[in-house]
Structure formats: structure tokens, C-alpha cells
Amino acid sequence: MPHAAPPPPPGRPTRRTLLAGALGLAGATTLTGCGTFSRDARVREWNLFGGGDGARLLQIHDKFVAEHKDIAFEAYTLAWGPPFYTKLAMSAAGGRAPEVATLHLSRLKGFSPTTMLDPIPVDLLAKAGITEQDFIPDTWSRCQVDGQLYAVPLDSHPFVLYYNTEICQQAGLLGPDGRIKTVKGVDAFLDMLRAVKEVTGKFGASVETTNPWRLWWTLYGQLEGKFFDESGTQLIIDDAKAIEALELMAKLAADGLTPKSSDYPSLVAQFTNGDAGLSFNGEWEVTTYQTAKMPFSMAPFPVVYDVPKFAGDAHTFVMPHQADRSTKDTEATVEYIAWMLKNSAEWAAGGHIPAYQPVVASPEYLNLKPQAEYRSVAPDVLFDPDAWFSGSGAQLQNEAGAAFSGVYAGRMTPKAALDQFKAATRKLLDTPSPV
Amino acid sequence: MAVQTPTRTGTTEPQPTRQPPRNGPPWTEKWGGLFFVAPFGVLFAFFLLWPTFSGLWNSFFNTSLAGVQQEFLGLANWREMFGDPAVWDSLQNTLVFTAMSTPPLVIIALVMALLANRKGLLGWFLRFSYFAPFVMPATVVTLIWVWIYQPGFGLVNGLLTAGGSAEIDWLNTENRAMLAVVITTVWWTVGFNFLLYLAALQGIPDQVYEAAAIDGASGRQQLFRITLPLMSRTTGLIVVLQLVASLKIFDQIYLMTDGGPNYATRPIIQYIYENGFTSYRIGYASAISYMFFLVIVIVSIAQFRLFGGRKEAN
Amino acid sequence: MATLTLSSRASRASRFSRGSGPVQPRFTFAKVAITVGSVLLALLWLVPLLWAIDTSLKPEPETTQTPITWLPGAPTIDAYRNVLDQGSILRWFLNSTIVACLVTTLTLVVSTLAAYGFSRTTFPGRRVLFGILIAGILVPPQVLIVPLFQEMTGLGLVDTYWGIVLPQVVAPVMVFVLKKFFDGVSRDYEDAARVDGATRLRIVWSVMVPMSRPVLGAVAIFTFIGAWNNFLWPFIVTTDPAMMTIPVGLANVQGSYGLRYAQIMASAVLGGLPLLVVFALFQRQVVRGVGDAGIKG
Structure with a gap:
């Protein structure tokens, strides 16, 4: 049995206990729900990685958390495909979206980026050490909509x-x-x-x-x-x-x-x-x-x-639309994205070909077997x-x-x-x- | 919203939001009742009336979840709906599910109630077994049954192959998937009807049976001449409730087959969900919702008529 | 959840004082056959649950072995440990508890007040309002998901407890049931209380509520089960996994377990357990709640 408060027995004496219990809980949640106590920047990340990928991401995230004590980081994996994308869209419409999420590059334009995503501040990204030159030009241009950057590519997966x-x-x-x-x-x-x-x-x-x-x-x-x-x-x-x-x-x-x-x-x-x-x-x-x-x-x-x-397709990071996005959280989010790209050799161990070219050239990636065996196909990936x-x-x-x-x-x-x-x-x- | 907090003892005066005088001025006598209705009324207006009408309004626009500029479309959504075979296919799936699930949900419930209407530990055990699945959430039920239907190492196919028959890929075969969902649904929700029947059975006064026994009626005669006839009104109620409940099918199918294979099980609610949220088409989804709403209202009214008619006849 | 129709009769103890079934002859072949049949049916109904528990106690590789094995060769609670460690299942338990308690409490309070208002007071427009309420019974919540979600985004209630709770509190059928019940309660008690100077609010609390304990109990029980198990609306209005209830969370995050059937079954068992235990303990009250309220057929 879990330690969470079990539901009160819906038997006879419920009325008063229920009232008291519910009001108490409601009070408690209004306190914790606002969560204004945390001074840290918050980054909530949603992804759709199940199975082996999910396990890999968990390890990488553990490392990120260990290196970033000042960021309150939470990651969630949702069921792949329509359930994930529907939830992501609904959360962006609802205004309480996570700070960052993964998105397939092939879906970017269909996601209504101008209303459902917030543009990624290129200046912050550059400050974190990630620039246009680090990617295959075609990939980078696919991430632009109306002259704004809405996605940062992480990998490609044939x-x-x-x-x-x-x-x-x-x-x-x-x-x-x-x-x-x-x-x-x-x-x-x-x-x-x-x-x-x-x-x-x-x-x-x-x-x-x-x-x-x-x-x-x-x-x-x-x-x-x-x-x-x-x-x-x-x-x-x-x-x-x-x-x-x-x-x-x-x-x-x-x-x-x-x-x-x-x-x-x-x-x-x-x-x-x-x-x-x-x-x-x-x-x-x-x-x-x-x-x-x-x-x-x-x-x-x-x-x-x-x-x-x-x-094939490519995984990217996007920033779903939030009703009021805090600068502090955004900075931390960009730091997360940049860190993930620079550490994507570890991600590549899960099979994906890194999008960040400095990693593709690194011995750390090239020594991965069998993951580096098919890297030659990257230019021939056929998007939907x-x-x-x-x-x-x-x-x-x-x-x-x-x-x-x-x-x-x-x-x-x-x-x-x-x-x-x-x-x-x-x-x-x-x-x-x-x- | 003004929720009255009861005091500890429950006997002292609760703190009312207003203090109506004992034999107050005429306006409290006249309008005071409104205060009782107000909390519910406000919620009702906000979360039932408003969405009911805003849904109708949206159905004339190309409202999008993405919040892009919306335009008035007139009847375009409605016209599209009538020409959209997926609407009618999914409505048909809903009706097929209702037709397949209602009879077993009523008959098995009655049989169970007859079996479990007994005292002692055995009675407790039977009632627990029959009703237990009903108290579990849809997700738990479907997780279990998807695992049971699993080809290769699932329970059902394990038994089939052990018995020498061929394996059936229940959830991925078009004319089996709905059956699989119905079986799961019967297992899950029959407990509620069972309970209604049980309550009705226990409401039959013992004197009726005692009198019958004195007249020399056998157990079988008691069953067919007394019990079942007395159950007919309960059956009417259960059928009514069950039909409307089955029409609203979504959870199990969404969770077990996601409407597949090849949309063979997709119910209308799922099609509404997919249009409204997965495809962002709030306006179109609203139009379909309204059409389905009308179907449910028609079915309900027809039932009330039938049901009411029967009551008068009795 | 299916709706309940409850009669206004305040019938109580008499129905269940004996609780015996039809009078049957002592020992017959038929009786034995019926008993055996009833137990077999019960076992059939329990098999899926037992199979789930069985699977959850197996080590992962054993779950996909063919031919299937009945008892775990090496029982382990690793699956449970993993689920509790990695998942947000405890958080979802908390959310479900909060939501179900709030829905139940608010439904009882709001519906009781409204039922009293419709049953015992007169005010201009009462009949019209009651007519609208009756019409509201016909509106299935399922067809409102799209506009209701839109409304919630407008109100900023997506991913909040209130967003999950408030629409579930609007249960016109409960008001209807309680109103019918109140209509059947004699006015004498109320008049006596009024003579004593009780306010109407106090009358509701100290006259109507105690008089209608059984029907309120039935409303509470089924509202609670319904709210705890409700899938569709919480599924629509929560996107943040930290705000999800048990059914929604399990449905959305199961993907992360990948192939681990023991783990999936462990989470299913954990998700189904609380109400199952409650039901096992309070079965008599649950069954009686329905009966006490008097099912009108």
C-alpha cells in the first residue's frame, strides 16, 4: 500500500470526516499548489521517449540535475504519438505548458508554432554556445518559421x-x-x-x-x-x-x-x-x-x-507557449537545451545520430558500436x-x-x-x- | 463559492452567510429560496449551460485549438459532418457497442443477483467477486485486459494454444476487437447492474415466498412466477440506464484499441476528441458533439416515453 | 457513471432486516449445482485480477515465457518497488484523493441546498429553473468536453484541481433525486423546528440531513467512486502529469514502462487497490446504500 492518504471509507460516518478532510486537503493544496517558495528556476521537460530511449534519457537527466543544483528540473514521459502531441497542444492552449518539450521536426509546421510555441531566443542560445554553424543547414532551416527559431534539433533517426x-x-x-x-x-x-x-x-x-x-x-x-x-x-x-x-x-x-x-x-x-x-x-x-x-x-x-x-525524422526541443513565461525559467531552459546538445554523444548511445555536428565528429560518438554503424545515412533521411x-x-x-x-x-x-x-x-x- | 463549514459538534448554529430574521420581511420569504439554489445554479450555469451554448456557437465557426483567427463558416461544419463517412462509421461503432454490450450486461447481472442473494460468508464472497471490478478505474481494467489479450504470452491465447486452437490477435483483428472490448466491459461494469438487481431482490418481502411455499410452489415456480415478474420494472430501469451509459462509450476503447484496427472500434466520442484536440478543430468537433447530443436526447426521450408508459400500465 | 434513480420513500430497516432469499427446500441437487455454479462464476470474475497480481509478482523475463506459467517461479516485489520509485504514482494517489473528496463534499453540499430550495421554498422562477435543471439531466458531460476545455483555458483552470472538480460537481440528477426524497419527508418536523426559531439553513442541517442519511450516503458513495474512477474529464483537463489523477496518469505514462509487463501489472494493481480494499471492508454499506435509497423500478 502506498503511503498517500487512503480515501476515506465511503461508509456511514463519512459526512463530517469527509468535509473536514476535504477542506483540509484543499487548504493544503492551495499552499503547495502555488509553489512560490522555490527560488530556483524551474524546468519541466516533456518527452515521448519510452523503452530503452526513456531509460537512457533518465540517466542523462540525472547527470544534468547533478550539474545544475540551481535548476528545479522535472521530466515526464508521455505515451508516444498522438497522446503526447495532443496533450502538448492542449497544455499550450491551457497556458500552463511545460518549459520545454521534445517535438518531431516533421510536426513543427502542423503544430501551429506561432500560437502554440514560444520562439527560442537565439541570443541566449548563442550565449550558451549553440549557433547555426553547428548544424546541417537544411536541418536548421527546417526549424525556422516566419524568420523565428522555434525548434532546436537534437538528432535524426532513420x-x-x-x-x-x-x-x-x-x-x-x-x-x-x-x-x-x-x-x-x-x-x-x-x-x-x-x-x-x-x-x-x-x-x-x-x-x-x-x-x-x-x-x-x-x-x-x-x-x-x-x-x-x-x-x-x-x-x-x-x-x-x-x-x-x-x-x-x-x-x-x-x-x-x-x-x-x-x-x-x-x-x-x-x-x-x-x-x-x-x-x-x-x-x-x-x-x-x-x-x-x-x-x-x-x-x-x-x-x-x-x-x-x-x-526518418528528427527530435527537436521546443518551448511550448506559456501564458506568462518567466525570464529566469527561460534562461534555465535554454541552458538545458544547450547542455543536452553538447552531451548528445550519450544520447547517441540510444541509437540516434546527433544533430549537433561537433559531437558527430567526436571520438566519443565514433567509437559507439553499433550506433555509429549507420551514421552515413543521415543525409538520406526521408522526412514525412x-x-x-x-x-x-x-x-x-x-x-x-x-x-x-x-x-x-x-x-x-x-x-x-x-x-x-x-x-x-x-x-x-x-x-x-x-x- | 460559499461552502458552509460545519462546526465540530454539528449541533450548534452553522455560520450562515446571511442572517434571515425569524419571521423576516416579505422579501426573504419571497426570494430566500433562491439562496439555496444559487450555489448549484451558478455552477450549473458555468459548467453546463455555458459550454452547451458555446459549443453550439463554435459549431458555426472554424474555431481552432491553436487559437488562430476564427471565421464564421455558417453551416459549413454541419455540411462537412453529413458528408464525412468517419462520423457515421464511428456513430455506428457506438451503436454496435451498445447493442452488443447491453443484453449481457442486463442478463448476467440478473443471474448474478439471483446467485448472490444469500447470507453468510459465501454471499459476501460472491458479492465481492461480482462487484469488485466495478470499483476499479478504466485504466486499470484495460491495462489488465490488454495484457490478457496479448498474443503469444497473454492468458487467453495461452489457454487457446494450450487447448490446441489457433491464437487470436483479439485487439488487432477487425471483427474481434469490438467483441474483446465488450467482454472487458461486461466484466468491468456488470457489477453496477448486479447491485441494482440485488437491491430489488432483497426488497421482495419474505412473506411473498412464505405464502408461495405454503401453497406448494417449487423453487423453480417461485423463480419464474414471483421473482422474475417482480424484477420486470427493475429490468426496465437497468436497460434505460445501460443504454444511455453504453452510448457514451469512450474510455475502454480509447485505452484498449485506440479505436483500431482500421477504426473498426472508434466510437463517436473518440472522433470528437480527435477532431477537437488532436487536429485542433474545435468548431468541427462541436458540430459532431451536437449531432451526437441530439441522438442521445432522442434515445432518452424515447425511453422515458416507453418507461413512463409502462409505469402507467402497471 | 450511470445515474441512480432513487425513490422518495424513506423506507429503511424493514427491507434488510432479514436479507434472506427465496425460501428454498433444504437439500437438493439443484441447490448444490447452483452453489457450485455461483462459485465458478465468481472465480471466473476473479481470474483477471488474480492473473494481474500473479504477473506483477513475476520477475520480468518470466512474464513473457511460453507456455504460460501460473505461479511465479521466483516471486519478487521488484516490480512494485520500481513503480513506486520511478513513477509519480504516489502523487496521482494524492490527486485522486483530493479530487474525489472535493467532488463528493461539494456535490453533497450544493445538491442538498438546491434540493431543499426546490422542494421547500417558493421564489419567482422556481418552476422554470427546475425545468432547466431537468433538461440538464439530458446533457451528457461527454459531449461537452470540447467547449468545456475551451472555457477552462479561458478561466485559466486547465491543470488545476478546481478545473478537474467543478464540472463534476454539476450533477443535476443528484439534485433531482434529493428533491424527490425531500418532497416525501413530512413537513411536521420542519414546522416544529421553525416554531423553535430555527433558520431554514439550520433546518436543512439538523432536520433534512439526518432524515435523509441513507440517500445522502448512496449519493456520496457513488459520487466518490465515480470521481475516483472518472477518466474522460480529468484526462481532458489535465496535461501536467503532476496534476493527473490515478486513471489518467496510468494511461498517459504507461509508455515509459516499455515492455515490462510485471511493472505494468504492478501499477494496475496499485491503481485498483484502494477502492477494492475499501469495498471489501464496506461492502455491506455499499450494497445497502443502493437498497436503502430504494431503487424505483
């Missing part, structure tokens, strides 16, 4: 290939250096999966069938498919390419090379327990597999089609289409998930799934933008 080194060794897929041999083309890709399936007896690779966007967007991108036209108002999806990618996904499931139905926890579990020797996923589960002490490594996702493109309903965990991905997961399960033909997805996307395009 879709990659995880492989179980023992299983792949048995399957004869490893090269003499112990790394997985690069495969190129559909046939080689399928051969690789079949070889692994042969060894595991179950699956070749674990995938998240409930969220098939990343794999599809990677394959479609590798086919050089386009999504919106220049103006961002017309859907110009290439049916033939889209269906080719979907058919490959259907084939994987139909041949038992991947599960027909599997959610995110199952994706992780199947790779951990050896049901699958490969896993197609973002690079953020490194910590989980290291903790599980399993033999694994990572590599860029195979170039199955024509060009190297890998679905640009629209207010697009981005990590946003509606467009959900629509893709709803339509495409049926393809894995064999419930829906690629053509029907694509039609459903296109209809849903058109509907979103027709919807007046709320931002």
Missing part, C-alpha cells in the same frame, strides 16, 4: 536494420568482418529474409504491422515516389510505385518472412526472443537489446529498390510529406496504418489499401487547415 549476429552467422549472412553483408535489390533482400527464417524457424524479420508507414515510406522513397506537388495541395502519389511497395510488404507476410500481425511491443519481443533474426525499425531500441544482453548489431536498411532513402496533418504519429501516418496493416494481414489487397489511403489523404487535404 529507419534501420537490426540483426541478430548469432542467427545471421548461422544463416551465412555475415561478412568476414562480422558485419552483415550489404544486400541490394529485391531478390537479395528476400533471400536474406528466407535464410534467416530458415534458422529461426519462425520469422525472418520482426515488423510493426500496426504501423506500417515507416517501411512503406522507405520503400516508396527508394522507388523515388513523390507525394505532394510543389504547392503541397495536390496528391501526386504514383500508384504503380506505391503498389509495388505494398505488394512487397504483402509478400513478406504471406511467405511468413514477417508476422502478419504484430504491434510494437511484439516487434521488440520477437527480435529479443529470437523468433526473428532481423528487425526493421527505427534505431531507438539499441538500449533495450543491449540490456537484454543479446548478440546483435545494426546496419543501414537495405537499398531494396533504386536509391538510398530511409524514412509536408502538411499540417503529417509527421510522426500524426493523422497521415495513422491513415496509412489503418489502410496498410490490412495488407500484412492479407485482409486487403494492395490496391484496395492504397485507394483507402488516398481517399483518406484527399479528405485531409480538403479539410480546412486549423493552423
